[in-house]
Amino acid sequence: MSNTMQQIMITEPGGVEKLAYESVAIPTPEANEVLVKVHAFGLNRPDILQRQGLYPMPKGVTPVPGLEVAGVVDAVGSDVTEFKVGDKVCGLTNGGGYAEYCVVPETQILAIPAGVSFVQAAAIPETFYTVWANVFQMGQAKAGEIVLIHGGTSGIGTTALALCKALGIRTFATVGSDEKVQAISHLTTAINYKTQDFEQVINAANDNAGVDVILDIVGAPYLAQNLNLLRRDGRLVYIAFLGGAKAKEVKLGQIMMKRLTITGSTMRARNTAEKAEITQGLKQVVAPLWAKGECLPMIYKTFKFDQIQAAHAIMDTGEHVGKVVVEVI
Known part of the structure; x- marks a missing residue:
């Protein structure tokens, strides 16, 4: 067996042409780590931003x-107790997933349920960790509430919508085309923000009752409408600000009168203990759904390991509905 592997590096910041392959030694797991022979890995927006x-x-x-x-x-x-050689797993890495082998902390590993493919499993960790942490831990969404997801056809968006549906939470979502409205119509009430005012549509559909939680990737341009839509004790959770990071005006009185909570997070800044806590939540609540074939990620397209530039190019267009996955084996 060779002790080397192929991995994908970013040679310098830029376009997809800055992704290149190199041969390096297979990493050795630390005491609390698992070495995974990678069969597939998922692509995520942070990968694009990093590139x-x-x-x-x-x-x-x-x-x-x-x-x-x-x-x-x-x-x-030496300290790993939950997993053994030969186990089928997926995991949230601390980086290094674009490779034939990757080390992952044991506390960020999930067993792959029977019947779930490596491609499906590769699309689970980043999106489900993000959704669980932001919609359910920080946003405290629960059955009977209403959640608005901006960017509904992204990997995060489709995951959030599927999980909310499985857990008895009504949703609305914003998307950028009529085709994308149709693509997720089985999951939610989708709104084409380019042709409709999402605030007006939701108010008309909901008797002006508002929503309880909003997961936002747009940022500043949507702040006023988000605050208008949130009902008393509503929660606005930011995970990106693709439309702008600085809002010119904020209605503080509206926040006070409605007792609103505005928060946000990134996964990369979370420490090992925080990620371990998210892992436990997923194991308890979501893993049983996967085992029943429910709430699995939507896969838009798969690519081979030697097609990483083409895979990133798809992500750059924003045309995908769900996840883009690279098959290594």
Whole structure:
């Protein structure tokens, strides 16, 4: 067996042509880590931003992109107790997922249920960790409430909508075309923000009763409408600000009178203990759904390991509905 592997590096910030392959030694897991022989990995918006030089890895963390992998356990560290060589797993990495092998902390690993493919499993970690942390931990969404998801056809969006539906939460979502409205019509009431005012549509559909939680990737341009839509004790959770990071005006009185909570987070800044807590929530609530074939990620397209530039090009267009996955094996 060779002790080397192929991994994908970002040679310098820029376009898809800045992604290149190199041969390196297969990593050795630390005491609390699992070495995964990667069968597939998912692509995520942070990967694109990292490639563009806008979202670098923290100091001391591998510069190799890739936040989620699925595969087979190849080796385990001395302190690992839950997994063994040969187990089929997926995991939220701390980077390094664009490779034939990747080390992942044991507390960020999930067993792949029977009947779930490596491609499906590779699309689980980053989006489900993000949705669980932001919609359910921070946003405290619960059955009977109403949630608005901006960017409804993204990997995060489709995951949030599917999970909300499975847990008895009514949803609305904004998308950028009539085709995307149709693509997720089985999950939610989707609104084409380019041709409709989402605030007006939701008010008309909901007797002006508002929504309880909003998951927002747009940022400043939607702030006023978000605040208008939130009902008393509503929660606005930011995970990106693709439309702008600075709002010119904020109605503080509206926030006070409605007792609104405005918060947000990034997954990359969370520590090991926080990620472990998210793992436990997913194991308890969501893993049983996967085992029944429910709430699995929507896969838009798959690519081979030697097609990473084409895979990133699809992400750059924003045309995807659901997840883009690369098959390594």
